[in-house]
Amino acid sequence: MRLLDIYAKFQKDISFIEKELERSIDVEHPILREASLHLLKAGGKRIRPVFVLLGAKFGNYDLERVKHVAVPLELIHMASLVHDDVIDDAQTRRGQLTVRSKWDNRIAMYTGDYIFAKALTIVTRLSEPSIHQIMSKALVEMSIGEMEQIRMFFHTEQTVRDYLLRIKRKTALLLAISCQLGAIAAQASEKTAKQLFNFGYNVGMAFQVRDDLLDICGTEKEIGKPPGSDIKQGNITIPVIFALQNPALRPVLLRELERIEASDGQTDVTDFLNMIRASEGVTRAEAMVSHYINKAIRSLEGLPDIQAKRDLVNIAHFVGNRSY
């Protein structure tokens, strides 16, 4: 099933959130507005707002309340992308110039700060302390995850556990709280919110492993940037960690990694990618994606059999198989 087909059913609500997103960054400052809009127009799957909407369907669905969670969560995601691009020296994302390459690093940093702050002003319109607590704690974890990623650049001794903890913080947590906060904003029960958290968490883990696989196995056309950008910046992802566990492959991979690090990422990584592609690293990472997708779907057991539940299951399958 294509994501578009799943989204079609609640297109009206998604368009509403999209308009609210635009409205939220309608700032007078010229560069800030342009940089934020540029980012917004670059699109994206809007999975976080969609998870919020679907989570809210398990309670008293009220778009006017739910938007105060859906919009901030997408803004937080956008802000973290801008800050990532500063770190990554990324020139393009989703085939578009990044804020830092179109303007500069300083503007990217403050655009990110602005979007973060804007996200907070919106969520303050809901008064439940639990919503603020959950969101701010996730922000702390996200920033630790980002730091951890830098610390682990070209760190060939890292374990599967290191990786999993990192992608939990970097990706899975925000998807988890998207589902959870949708439910909380709609006054669903605590148990329902917890189940939805688990769903989002597991989909998020699968999402990131799939993303890391795509950076190794995808084409530039599919992923909107040249493959291998992870390894060029030193980000050792799970297919590589698995491949490094193969005693026959390990020495040659270590030599390649040393060469890439020495070149500061300014080298051809085709050989390296081909070795990983041919290794069991890819198949084991694929299995990991399936494992998390299955866990995600099982998290929904016992929830009422409404359309939103079927939509979540379909999105989970899409995330498991996506090639973009």
Place this chain on the structure above:
Amino acid sequence: MRLLDIYAKFQKDISFIEKELERSIDVEHPILREASLHLLKAGGKRIRPVFVLLGAKFGNYDLERVKHVAVPLELIHMASLVHDDVIDDAQTRRGQLTVRSKWDNRIAMYTGDYIFAKALTIVTRLSEPSIHQIMSKALVEMSIGEMEQIRMFFHTEQTVRDYLLRIKRKTALLLAISCQLGAIAAQASEKTAKQLFNFGYNVGMAFQVRDDLLDICGTEKEIGKPPGSDIKQGNITIPVIFALQNPALRPVLLRELERIEASDGQTDVTDFLNMIRASEGVTRAEAMVSHYINKAIRSLEGLPDIQAKRDLVNIAHFVGNRSY
């Protein structure tokens, strides 16, 4: 009166806040902890927490509640300093190495993000929506102010109004809400909170003008960094804006500014500083400091004549005259 003498009276509460600050950034992540602690240990005047404490004295003073505002406000200030240092390419601050020169820009950006997020988790322990709203709106304004500062680098046509709006966002607002949120957290009346906001705002304006004067007239020993760093990075402050209004001085200043900009700040600015020092720019900026300090003190009229009020007045006078 020295700041230390004013602080001495409530040293116990300040020490308590200091310990809470340390506790708040006690994170497991090694670099993050080291970078944050480095920043914390560099000290500072802690004016924001002190304003919170004094603001709270006009209501039901309860340190256990008030700390949930005092600690976040100082953390927000610290986080904005780390992000400033990324922008400024600053090597030292308060005579200490900055996070970005001790580690690097990426670590500084994420350390800032982490400290911001940490600040939010603490304030969520108070449930008053107004506190969250005021704080998040100030964050938005601060980020716009930072962007505005970049946009105005070497912009010789800027007006006094441009400058005032910028320092309001960059500095005065956070000091204003420190006083205000202290009062709100202590359930003081809205009118009292508003008066305290005005006090903090005016002290903040004076504080920043004084800071900008010190960067021109101070010695490296006094200000902990070489004078002239503002103009080297293109930050045109009020003494310069006033000096540029002098038709006899303007052409030579414009030539100097062009030379400094062309050198990317890598040039000697002694001549430039000396011209500003000798101009009416300095005396007019000094008059501006006095104007704001007087307005600040007048804002307190009608508030009960308690020790906290006298302390605020003394701090205002200190800010008006400080040389560090």
